[in-house]
Amino acid sequence: MTKPSEEVETMDDATPEGSKPKGIQRAKLTAVIVAVVVVALAGIGGGYAYWTHHEGNAYHEAVAQAENADKALSKVVDGATATTYKADQLKEPKLLDKLDATIRKAKALKGVPNDAPSEWLAWQLASARKANATDADEADAQAKALNAALKAVSDSKLAKELDTAKAQLKQGIDGAGKILRDTDGKVADNATRDSLTKAIDEANNTINKKGVTDPKTYTDQKAKLDAAVKRVTDSKAAKEQADAEAAAQAQAAAQAQAAQAAAQPQSSYSPSYNSYGGSGSGYSSNRGYSAPQQSYTPSNNGGGSSYSGPTITGGGIAFGCTPSEPGCDGTPGAPDAY
Template identity: 30%
Template sequence: MESEGDAPEPRGLSRALKVTATCLAAVIAAAAIAAAVVWKVSESKAHGRAEADCSQAVKAMTASSASFRKTVSQQEDVMAVTEAQVKTAGTVKSLHEAVKDPDVASVSCRSGMTTQELRDSAEQARKNEALYLAGSKRVESAAAAVTASRDAKTLDEAKKALSSRKDEASKLLADSDGKVADPATRDALGEEIGKAGRLSSGKPADYRKESDALGRAMDAVKASMQAKADADKAAAEAKADDPSQGGSRGYATQPRRQGYGRGRVYRNPSLPPRRQNVNPPRKQAPVQNNGGDDSWRDWMNNQKPIGNHGCNPDGSCGIG
């Protein structure tokens, strides 16, 4: 006998449940397939975008790298500056450090890479680009610092050179007082000294220009001093050659021997000529005709001095 609780289910209901379950399973499967298709399509698009983004990032990185190297090549002249040529030696060292390639990681974009790998590569490429751009700015800044330091030292040297020349010019101006043929040259030198003292400029060329002007003014004063010295020397020589001016060069420069009587007199060429009675004339005794001897004495007394003895007809001789 069957109990009331064991009554069989209706056949129609059981079949309905099976159909519902089957339909539900089919719907779920279809949804899963659709989701997979959608995901696949979406993933494909994402991969494509990631690949394109990576390629663009690498392209920008390559451009920044080329710009960095161009910036470095443009500083070749500045790179040749040595520490001895700059006011601050550290600027040269900083420039040599700045021109080194930035420390960047390698980057590639391949179609076989996953979307995430492509995204990571794109991110690294952007970092590299930033490093190259920063490197270019660093090179430009370091080069400007070297140039400024070099110009500062050049300016200091130009100022120092002008100051030194100005001191030389001032000394020459003082030493040349009354020693120039043309006083206008000293006036011009004084004006240039004043200009040098008033000069204030940030350009080394201005100081070099003024230094050159001072040099020309100094040369003019030196030439004028030489002209006066030559003229003074010529005047002194002319005076020495003119007896009327007290000169002695018109007389014999070698001692000249004069003879008189039984002795000899030497003339001193440094003394003006003067007359001296060395041997005053003696009174001659009356001539007597004693034959041949008296005639000989008469002939001797009537003879005049022969040659350039420096003696006078009356028998007196000058010394000097």
């Protein structure tokens, strides 16, 4: 009689593999699947962690670039608005309209909101990174456009200043040439005219110079020309003043001489009176003859007297003289002789 244990052992060894119960096969398959899933999840988890890490770094770099670009743009806008330009300062006034439009567009750039994405959500990090990168690109573009508009306005202003300074120098040359012609022989120091001639030549050389980019080149030369002109005009004024003073002195001397001549004494004229009470001319005249002589003899016969008429002696005639007068013959009442 066979023992029970022996019967069982004999049957297990004799049973084929395919005839074993199915529960044992499914348990092994489940274990394999679980192992595969675990491995897969582990790989996926590592890849996701790498993705979030990469997007996080890229996001922070984009934020820094956007901030720097926004600051640079803000600085350019401040500089553009701080400088005031006028249309009459520019060679092309319409450039101001373009500059104003560019400033308005730059100010309208809002930047990126400060909403920080989750560090574990890779897709949020990626979206925020793109937004900041776009903002940085736009800010850079606006800054470049604004700088270009500012440069265009500045260049136009410089071109206008160059044209104005050059025109003023040309006008100064024309005026200096006229002064040089008009002052020939009319200055106190002719060396001033020589200096003006030299300054005019230098100014003409500056006018003809090519590639001038600084208005100061023209304004400095204009200042030298103006100084040379002033020296000539001052010398002309000095000569005019000296000539006026000399003329005044000559006139004063002529007037003094005339006054002195008027004050000198003329030929003397003193009237004389003869015994008849008339006046004479103050001088005696000898006409080549002597006064006639007359005699007067008092008479004792009855108080009468005798008078002999004048006697011409070949000289002058004497009438009514007194014994003390020259030419009188001593007879009282004799005429004067002249």
